[in-house]
Amino acid sequence: MPNHKQATLDRRVVMGAILKNRGDALIVTGLGSTCYDAGVADHPNTFYLWGGMGAAAMMGLGLALAQPSRRVVVVTGDGEMLMGFGAFATIGAKSPKNLSLVVIDNEHYSETGMQPTHTHRGVDLAAVAKACNFPSSETVYSEQELATEVPALFAGPGLLFRDIKVNTQRYPMSIRMRDGAHIKNRFRENLLGQKAFD
Amino acid sequence: MKQETPPRVWPREIYEVFKQVGIEQIAFVPDAGHTQLIKDCEADDAIETVSLTSEVEGVAMLAGGWLGGKRGALLMQSSGVGNCINMLSVIQECRFPLLMIVTMRGEWGEFNSWQLPMGQSTQAVLEHSGVIVQRADRADDVRDVVFAAATMTFSSNRPIAVLLGQRLIGFKDWSK
Numbered sequence: 001m002p003n004h005k006q007a008t009l010d011r012r013v014v015m016g017a018i019l020k021n022r023g024d025a026l027i028v029t030g031l032g033s034t035c036y037d038a039g040v041a042d043h044p045n046t047f048y049l050w051g052g053m054g055a056a057a058m059m060g061l062g063l064a065l066a067q068p069s070r071r072v073v074v075v076t077g078d079g080e081m082l083m084g085f086g087a088f089a090t091i092g093a094k095s096p097k098n099l100s101l102v103v104i105d106n107e108h109y110s111e112t113g114m115q116p117t118h119t120h121r122g123v124d125l126a127a128v129a130k131a132c133n134f135p136s137s138e139t140v141y142s143e144q145e146l147a148t149e150v151p152a153l154f155a156g157p158g159l160l161f162r163d164i165k166v167n168t169q170r171y172p173m174s175i176r177m178r179d180g181a182h183i184k185n186r187f188r189e190n191l192l193g194q195k196a197f198d
Numbered sequence: 199m200k201q202e203t204p205p206r207v208w209p210r211e212i213y214e215v216f217k218q219v220g221i222e223q224i225a226f227v228p229d230a231g232h233t234q235l236i237k238d239c240e241a242d243d244a245i246e247t248v249s250l251t252s253e254v255e256g257v258a259m260l261a262g263g264w265l266g267g268k269r270g271a272l273l274m275q276s277s278g279v280g281n282c283i284n285m286l287s288v289i290q291e292c293r294f295p296l297l298m299i300v301t302m303r304g305e306w307g308e309f310n311s312w313q314l315p316m317g318q319s320t321q322a323v324l325e326h327s328g329v330i331v332q333r334a335d336r337a338d339d340v341r342d343v344v345f346a347a348a349t350m351t352f353s354s355n356r357p358i359a360v361l362l363g364q365r366l367i368g369f370k371d372w373s374k
Contacts, residue, residue, distance in 0.1 A: 026265075028262070047265060049288070050291075051287055051288055052258060052284065052285050052287060052288035053284070054254065054258070054285070055257075055258035055261070055285060055288055056258075058255045058256075058258035058259040058262065059258045059259065059261055059262035059265070060262060061248070061259050061262060062223065062225075062258070062259035062260055062261065062262025062263035062264075062265070062266065062268075063262035063263065063265050063266045064266075065246045065248070065263060065266075065268070066222075066223065066263045066264075066265070066266025066267055066268040067266040084255070084258075086250070086251030086255055087251075087255055089251050090249070090251055090255055093249065094248055180288070180292035180293070181292050181293040183292065184265065184292040184294065185293075187265055188264075188265060188267070191265070191267070192267045195267060196267070
């Protein structure tokens with residue numbers, strides 16, 4: 001097992017801080033724990049992915065390109081991001097100025113029995129993002145860092161990546177809303193008004 | 199059997215349909231059959247073009263674009279359809295529109311036998327994944343088929359793939 005810092009941050013504290021700072025930002029979660037966490041403060045500007053593992057970052061890119069005046073924040077897990085690994089390269093090459101990509105990284109597949117992910121075995125997502133042309137990329141370990149890094153997610157302009165290391169604490173689902181068409185329509189109506197029906 | 203003489207007209211016609219129906223995002227993995235269309239889209243400042251590492255990224259990206267109020271299209275070769283399968287479940291579950299323009303390989307005069315397995319299963323894979331499939335095999339049909347598919351996907355919020363038959367592209371001379 002590679003030697004690395006012990007993660008102490010709690011995932012719900014991290015998600016709570018992100019949601020508290022959201023302002024008018026548009027948020028996309030990944031499937032699994034980040035989806036369940038985001039419901040602690042539900043908002044129509046959050047798109048909850050319950051499926052499509054690997055979708056979150058690219059969905060964020062499409063949304064960011066469609067809404068260049070809004071900050072888009074993708075909050076996903078390490079397993080989900082690893083499945084959509086190519087998105088690092090595609091997003092870095094496109095370099096949108098209004099996208100923040102956040103991985104809440106517990107280094108495990110917590111939905112399926114806590115098997116370790118590659119981030120537990122030495123794969124450094126912040127280094128990957130840096131190598132893929134993200135101008136700002138950091139790993140976050142402490143509450144102190146979190147206090148400055150979370151507002152930075154929304155400060156823009158720019159393309160950011162943050163790998164936030166959390167412990168393996170699990171929580172019950174904070175959201176019961178699962179119907180994909182409903183989640184999509186609610187998001188679009190709130191963002192686009194009558195244009196949602198064009 | 200004679201090779202079609204370039205330049206082909208139908209790639210430009212697809213671009214014109216994109217403009218007509220208000221396409222503003224193009225996601226693609228390059229294919230020789232899409233060369234001209236990709237160039238036309240890249241030259242248009244009103245269209246965001248995104249080159250993908252895998253077609254599956256484009257399915258998620260265009261769903262995000264639609265969330266943000268933009269219409270898009272995904273360009274790929276038939277081999278890319280297999281890369282999209284699970285992501286198409288997001289399209290179906292959420293009732294996203296999705297316009298896929300797929301150039302076919304492995305179905306007519308194919309020189310590379312490795313293209314046949316995916317080429318021969320492309321339509322079935324799409325249909326099993328909840329995607330409506332329409333085809334154009336003659337150059338004269340391309341404009342109408344793409345226009346009809348684009349109109350229907352954005353008015354119904356359902357995914358539609360237009361398969362552009364390999365016969366449109368013509369034989370690749372493999373003796374060179």
